[in-house]
Amino acid sequence: MAVKKDPQPPRTRQILNIVFIVLSGLLVLSLFLPSNFSTQIPREPYSMFIHRVQDHEVLRASVGQDEIRYQVRDDQGNPGEVYATTPIFDLQLPNLLEENGVEFAAVPPPKNQWFTNLLGWIIPPLIFVAVWRLFLARGGGTQGALSIGKSRARVYVEGETAKITFDDVAGVDEAKAELVEIVDFLKTPGRFTQLGARIPKGVLLVGPPGTGKTLLAKAVAGEAGVPFFSISGSEFVEMFVGVGSSRVRDLFEQAKKQSPCIIFIDELDAIGKSRSTGGFYGGNDEREQTLNQLLTEMDGFNASETTVIVLAATNRPESLDPALLRPGRFDRQVLVDRPDLRGREAILHIHAQGVRLAEDVELRTVAMRTPGFAGADLANLVNEAALLAARHGHTAVTQSDFDEAIERVIAGLEKKSRALSDREKRIVAYHEVGHALVGAVMPGTDRVEKISIVPRGMAALGYTLQLPTEERFLRDEMELRGQIATLLGGRSAEELVFGRVTTGAANDLKRATDLAEQMVTSFGMSKVLGPLAYDRSQRGQFLEDGLANVRRAVSNETAKAIDAEVKGLVEQGHQQALAILQANHALLETVAETLLADEVIEGEALKQFLQRVQPPDTTAVTVAGPAMAQVPQ
Ligand SMILES: Nc1ncnc2c1ncn2[C@@H]1O[C@H](COP(=O)(O)OP(=O)(O)OP(=O)(O)O)[C@@H](O)[C@H]1O
């Protein structure tokens, strides 16, 4: 049994206790002190004082902040009794006294004031600290108050992570294949540096929740047999300004000592949100500082000397600050997606190892009934089935337990994302293929990696995954037009094939419109409006998106012109998308039917399809916005 270290040496604690008691005593004292001074003098209400003044009874008064003392005349008009009253804030008082012939003077604050002040200012914080320390001494151990800047990274050293290997992760074969290389780097860094190869510093794991990003990171550490530091992005930005950045510094310091090792940052988006969208009044200072510190640390060490590989996970890669993706930082991105049928079966096998299965269980059938489940959902499913088996008094988990569990889990998930009907699936398939085909021929659109109609979440029914080929800060007008057309590709495909549109394209349209608006009002890409910056939104200054710089107000005519230009741009993208899809109608059908059958198209198969996309006949492109520049094809 390990000896538990006393959180604080007993002596220190004794001293702390004494300090605490003394401070409490002083506080109590300070509460009673002020009221003790004027006890001997008879007190009268303020109204009485005023009456006396008005009746010319008061001879003289000394006006203090907390008290007025005044001497009244006796019957002979000689100086008599002294009274005290508590003043009400009253600017007319000097006038009143003056008018009624009272001799008066202001009294400086009483002598003991400094003492009371001191007590008032110092004691509460001291007590706070004392109580805090007391708390920590009880529960928190040495961690906490004084080690606030210390990173809270949980460190799993070899022994623990060695248990987790790539065998524990299934259904994400491509991600595993990419990470094998990282394992090699960690195992034998020398082999690579000798050749002058640059070892990657950062790898970003991108994918929806519960797909095993954390598990993969642990598996990399386990395979390589190196320590694993894990912290969540949200833990960095918890409390006070400056804490996050010192945590980052500290984390890297610890890690460098243990090199080679892995740092895993979950929820990278919590710190890595694009800085340009930060608050206007520096409301996100803390996060920004933390992010800057992270960037500094990643730039700071020489990868050929210190093998620290930073793995990070996010399910919102689009919101990340581009600075994070620059070479030498998270320049590798690994997609960790929801598993397909085979993947789901493999994951079920892994999690079923821990439970006793009845003869009749067919995990393949279970996998077939659970499209859209992520690894975590499947793990949950197996557990649910085991619980049901226990409730039903089965000696092993049967297929019927699984069936019931599937229904339960789906019911739970359906609250979040509803299942698609067959007709909806068709529409979604054509919609997604529409994006992909248009994207394949338009300039400046990112390379399409994957099309999927495996449902995920409420917002996107299916999706087309585009990874940026390179980090881009500047895009030219042609590329932006290409993006607009690609965004409209989904809706255009629906129009072309089904003759009507659905609500599914709402988000695409919003993005396309926003982009077009930016082109016109911020990038000066409209011939009509010229290279001026307009902002007609007059957004409030505290909006979350931080587009706070209120620029010049826009006249009605200008607003109309902007509208026309924006509409022209979007409409033009729409026409381009339609033209491309018309020219490739047969291909659209083929790919969409394949997608319906397989749920996912990616890799080589996708590439083959996309290579077959023909650029449209240019004459088919009708330019809608009359004032827009012609698009050279
Ligand atoms: N591909 C997988 N293979 C096997 N088990 C998996 C897989 N994906 C998820 N799991 C199970 O689900 C659990 C949770 O997954 P994990 O925390 O790694 O997901 P995540 O992608 O990091 O999720 P989040 O984005 O919510 O942090 C794992 O501990 C594991 O039991």
Ligand SMILES: [Zn+2]
């Ligand atoms: Zn779409």
